[in-house]
Amino acid sequence: MNNTQKKIYNPLWKRLPREFVRDLPKYLVIFAFLTIMIGFISGEVVGGDSMLAAYNESFEKYKVEDGHFELKETASDKLLRQIQGEHIRLSECFRKDLPAGIPDDQKKWTIRVYEKRKKRNLECLMQGAFPKKRDEVALDRMFADNNGLKVGDPVVLSGKKFRISGLVALSDYSTLFKNNTDIMFDSLEFGVGIVSEKGWKRLPKEKTAFVYAYSYLFPPATKEREAEVADDLRQALWTKAAMDGNEIKDFVPRYLNQAIQFTADDFGSDQVMSVLLLYILIAVIAFIFAITTSNTIEREAPVIGTLRATGYTRMELLGHYMAMPVTVTLLAAILGNVLGYTVFKDMVAALYYNSYSLPTFVVRWNARAFLMTTFVPLILMFTINAWIISSRLKLSPLRFLRRDLSRSRKGKRQAMDWQKLGFFGRFRLRIIISNLPGYGVLVFGLVLVNLLLIFGMGFPSALRSYQSHIGEYMLARYQYILKNPDGTKDKKAEKFLLQGLETASGVRIGEDVSVYGFDKTSKNLEDYIDVREIPQNDEAAVLASSAYQTKFQLHEGDRILLKAKYAHTYYSFVVTGFVDYPGSICVFMDIGAARRVFGLAEDAYTGYLSDRELSDIKDKNIASVVTRDDVTAVSRQLEHSMGSFMDIFDVFCVILAVLLIFLLTKQIIEQSEGAISLTKVLGYYHTEIASLYLVATSLVVVFGSLVGIGLGKCVIDLVWRAFMVNYNGWIDFRMEPVTYLRIFGLDLLAYAVVAGVDWIRIRLVSMEQALKVAE
């Protein structure tokens, strides 16, 4: 024997490139899909984490506050000294919320203006220059983008003309929350900006809100400690302000400030969803690979039998059959990561910049992204394929040689009487049964696609539905909240009492709850809300809004515990019924009982409900007016932030559906080539043969689509609940019925494309194929 021969490498590896070329369309489609998916998620994680790092660094770089509070009046020197005795440093961050617009439309937006700050909450200049002249303003970059404003454009602030000198990111407004209690920020109609000292003086004094930012001299070490310190500070401020004849109107520590914190929370939640989606898709593609490989194993059974008989181990064959899926995934992960770091991170950054007002960032190497988008997909692909392929290779060499690969013993098979189905029906049923694993993955894939489509189409649909039913979500077209009592001549206006509390029990602690007191006997009331069931003069009984009921899963007779916002005063109520009012988390009670519960005067009230504007109430007595625009802010912002993303997402879902159906029906037809060929030899028309295979697949597609829509709706309800529980308020996920039809239609459209290809594929099967199989 020749000992000098060089080592022979496993020649089976030489099959791989040829296999790749032979099935080029399949591998290219899978490769492209995996690459884009991995690239996008890699871009999201890399871009997101890089932006998050820049955001985290911005706290120090831009000296972001540890919290702020608003006083009714400017603080006296004595009060400032007393407050600073609480181991904090204060800086003025006075602001003015101004009606703003362009010269032709001066009341389009509300812009919150600050004088350029020097000590706390500094601004990051994104474009242009900081304002220096009296008529210059620098606006938030995202607000400007959303409204098509550019550097140099004119804007009108409270009737005064300004010119945009630059676009900035305010470090304490990474998300544009107008009020900290808002469900969602509103970067379309609410913006922030800075002006020079001279510019500040041009703006109306009466609009000034006396806000002071504070920072700790000795920052608390833990979140728990920070909460304790903030709570102590709030109590101290409350007392000291009151003793000085002033009043605390608002107190927001940084950890509760949505304008600062929302970004970080949302970054994480977006990534979790995307990565989960990637893993589900990798699992689906792994199953497609495994099913395809199982069919290859079936086709090559005698070769495998021979190799096993010659001495090849199962592991060697397993390695061989797993090489292609693992290699394709590895290559897709490498290319995907390259694209993630280059192309997709910019797309993701653009998406984030569309929602958040963030400073500039630099891309950073991200080991977590590598782990999530390369290592985990490989492990998933490896595990699923190893599991399925190894179970196929467990059979003895002899069974491979005999092509006896069925796992059930023949003797145990039950003969079923399907005569009623007719020959074609039975034939189709056989096709389905013999391709059950492939069809199973197809149904699973369609369930996934429909789940995504329900998310992609259902989400905007739910928002549209919310906006179109907005009338139902308001107590009245105008809800006036008063600072001081004021009369109106409008006899249709209905007085009410409103107290703001927060939950102290249930699925979310600290959720804002409005307690409304109504006069049940009023004749006007039925124009606004149905409160006939309100228990009269019962201080412990309330009706809960349907939003409260849904979010907190309340039942009649349940006891709820509420708490005053800035004090340790608790209120316990029994829910005696519900009001169909999905607009907010609130409870309704008798106004007399409410006055007694809150220790108010016998005739106390805090506002009016009206279907008309009440022009005779003095401005100085109005705290706020809740209109349709206020209620739709959430849905408008969500639609803006996610609208374009959802369109891309829908296209992606349809492509995924086409891909899934294409790959799985391809292998089903390939596996059936012998039978198709034989039926041709027997004299069946092409249309008859195509109908046998296409109708069988059509039935599975329709079944998968319907199951997918049903299951998808159940899952999305759970996801929606989990999503909404973390936010103030509640929006019902009500999909328009036509959306279900659209999703079903898209499934069928995707299938129609593939069916056309399958029709040609079936036509191309030659009659010689039957002879080859016989051999």
Next chain:
Amino acid sequence: MEMINQNHEKQSGAQPPFLEVRGLKKSYGSGDTRQDVLRGVDFAVAKGEFLVLLGPSGSGKSTMLNIIGGIDKADAGSIRVAGEQTLSMNDRALTEYRRRHLGYVFQMYNLIPNLSVQENIEVGAYLSPDPLPMGELLETLGLYEHRHKFPNQLSGGQQQRTAIGRAVIKNPDILLCDEPTGALDYKTSKEILRLIAEVNEKYGSTVVMVTHNQEIQKMADHVIRLRDGQIRSDKQNEEKLTVDELEW
């Protein structure tokens, strides 16, 4: 059966048998459907011997071959190959046994369609730490000119030669052939038989060939006839014919 023992004793007197089968039994199914395929088979084969297992369909010859090859299990009995008991081996040990000792040729060639002739033979070579020289073997097989062709570019005879090359290149102790000419015409069958005889002589492999072709027994050293799972005769050929002398 008397002849078997005499034959075995004659061989064992000179050297221990390379392959020894004792009391081999095998049945399929159970209850009413039970079918005894082998009913106590004993024989021995010397190293380098060319054995033909002859018998009609259903006689148990292929089952016999598969059990020797470690791809089927016997219900009872023993098989000793080069001093090793194969029936007590676990799956892993059986794979190792096949890898080290056996080459397999089937009636169907079972070549890998997207590997060339040479690559298909390398599939066998990969399993051996000391394979036969590829070029020389290709010449012996008459495939040197065709070594870069793929199976679908070859005739049936050429494909079977490739399959033989795949089995032989690892220089197996035993070459198991299950109806290797069953799918071939007369002329090509003779080519294949000539090749197997040449391998047997040139490389010293013990050959166990299953066939139902009576004529082929004449080229063997040792012929065992099976019927209904039992040995009907076990004899050494005093005078072997060459392949060219065979006629059917």
